[in-house]
Amino acid sequence: xxxxxxxxxxxxxxxxxxxxxxxxxxxxxxxxxxxxxxxxxxxxxxxxxxxxxxxxxxxxxxxxxxxxxxxxxxxxxxxxxxxxxxxxxxxxxxxxxxxxxxxxxxxxxxxxxxxxxxxxxxxxxxxxxxxxxxxxxxxxxxxxxxxxxxxxxxxxxxxxxxxxxxxxxxxxxxxxxxxxxxxxxxxxxxxxxxxxxxxxxxxxxxxxxxxxxxxxxxxxxxxxxxxxxxxxxxxxxxxxxxxxxxxxxxxxxxxxxxxxxxxxxxxxxxxxxxxxxxxxxxxxxxxxxxxxxxxxxxxxxxxxxxxxxxxxxxxxxxxxxxxxxxxxxxxxxxxxxxxxxxxxxxxxxxxxxxxxxxxxxxxxxxxxxxxxxx
Numbered sequence: 001x002x003x004x005x006x007x008x009x010x011x012x013x014x015x016x017x018x019x020x021x022x023x024x025x026x027x028x029x030x031x032x033x034x035x036x037x038x039x040x041x042x043x044x045x046x047x048x049x050x051x052x053x054x055x056x057x058x059x060x061x062x063x064x065x066x067x068x069x070x071x072x073x074x075x076x077x078x079x080x081x082x083x084x085x086x087x088x089x090x091x092x093x094x095x096x097x098x099x100x101x102x103x104x105x106x107x108x109x110x111x112x113x114x115x116x117x118x119x120x121x122x123x124x125x126x127x128x129x130x131x132x133x134x135x136x137x138x139x140x141x142x143x144x145x146x147x148x149x150x151x152x153x154x155x156x157x158x159x160x161x162x163x164x165x166x167x168x169x170x171x172x173x174x175x176x177x178x179x180x181x182x183x184x185x186x187x188x189x190x191x192x193x194x195x196x197x198x199x200x201x202x203x204x205x206x207x208x209x210x211x212x213x214x215x216x217x218x219x220x221x222x223x224x225x226x227x228x229x230x231x232x233x234x235x236x237x238x239x240x241x242x243x244x245x246x247x248x249x250x251x252x253x254x255x256x257x258x259x260x261x262x263x264x265x266x267x268x269x270x271x272x273x274x275x276x277x278x279x280x281x282x283x284x285x286x287x288x289x290x291x292x293x294x295x296x297x298x299x300x301x302x303x304x305x306x307x308x309x310x311x312x313x314x315x316x317x318x319x320x321x322x323x324x325x326x327x328x329x330x331x332x333x334x335x336x337x338x339x340x341x342x343x344x345x346x347x348x349x350x351x352x353x354x355x356x357x358x359x360x361x362x363x364x365x366x367x368x369x370x371x372x373x374x
Contacts, residue, residue: 041072043234046080053083076194104155111151114139126159133162207301207348208308216311219252220283224315226250243321244328253282255318262314264330269310269337273364275303276310286311302345302364309341 041047049065052058062081069079103121105112112118116138127136135156143149175185205213218224227240227250242250244261256262257280266276280286287307313336320326338361345364346355352368359367 041069041077042074044073044077046078047073048080048082050082050084052085054085078190108151108155110145110147111137111143111155114141114143114148116140126162133159135159205301205304205308207305207344209344212308212312215315216308219256219311219315222252224252226252226255243318256283256286256311256314257281259314261317261328261330261333265310265314265333265337268330268334269306272334272338272361273306275306298351298368299365301349302368305344306337306341306364309337309344313337313340 047069049062049069051062066079069077103119104115104125105118105120112120114137117124125136125138127134137152143152172179173181173185175189176182208216215224222229227237227243229251231237231240240249242248242254242259244255245259247260248254248258263278266278266280269276270278277285287304313333316336317326317328317333321328341364342355342357342360349355349368355367
């Protein structure tokens with residue numbers, strides 16, 4: 001694995017210990033490497049296709065590389081098309097954006113087989129009428145098959161969107177209204193395509209630290225590095241049993257809901273304040289409200305804060321057992337939840353008087369010096 005650090009001055013520092021390792025496979029577009037590219041595709045997280053903007057043949061090969069990616073790589077792999085030597089494009093007579101390079105037979109072979117000139121280009125069949133482009137084919141016979149008429153209808157529909165003017169042809173970025181490339185538009189497109197939005201709304205609790213909110217967000221999406229998820233990622237693990245009870249496979253649902261230690265922790269926590277259900281099915285039950293009484297924002301915020309502390313304490317106990325060999329105890333975990341939630345609420349909740357630890361230990365609701373009824 002190549003571990004390097006790229007500084008702002010474009011220099012490399014040998015021996016730098018990176019936090020993220022990346023493997024780069026560069027075939028340099030040489031034919032002698034084509035036999036091993038199939039193995040490079042497997043397991044790749046991203047593929048960059050580089051072409052020379054001054055050479056049309058280089059751009060024409062992009063289609064072949066894309067077909068190989070579709071054949072060998074994962075269907076969700078990120079693909080990035082990059083054109084280089086842009087600084088030399090103006091000095092070369094070859095311009096990739098000109099119409100003469102768009103050979104119609106490459107895209108519509110059945111339809112163009114009927115044209116008097118099968119090797120014609122798009123520019124040869126475009127006519128300008130009243131400021132718009134019109135496709136004018138020169139056919140040997142009338143269209144008969146459904147495929148031929150469909151291809152003709154498609155290209156005529158595309159031509160209706162073309163506006164001819166005296167400006168030079170140029171690339172247009174379709175993801176932004178301005179037509180110019182922006183990183184923000186590309187990031188939004190990737191997020192919309194790959195991120196699982198889900199039906200569960202995000203819990204915006206400012207009392208809880210950011211890293212804890214991120215942990216809860218990942219837990220609700222089943223993105224925590226539990227043993228089962230690590231195996232799905234290809235990590236070799238001999239035993240996928242839960243570290244806290246060793247009765248079932250370690251999944252997020254089991255760890256926070258079904259595990260005996262988690263259940264006993266909820267029982268111990270409810271002796272302090274009856275807030276968490278003992279029998280849970282999913283995270284909706286965990287973050288649900290007990291009872292049918294009305295609650296204002298402060299009481300709901302308090303319940304969510306303690307629930308966040310519960311998930312954090314269970315995950316912390318699991319990691320202590322895995323990495324440090326510390327046995328987990330439900331009573332100790334419940335005490336940690338009580339102390340952690342007190343510190344979070346005491347340092348970040350600005351309404352009313354400062355919290356009292358004895359009052360918090362008796363009942364957190366009574367320790368708040370703000371009205372709790374709407």
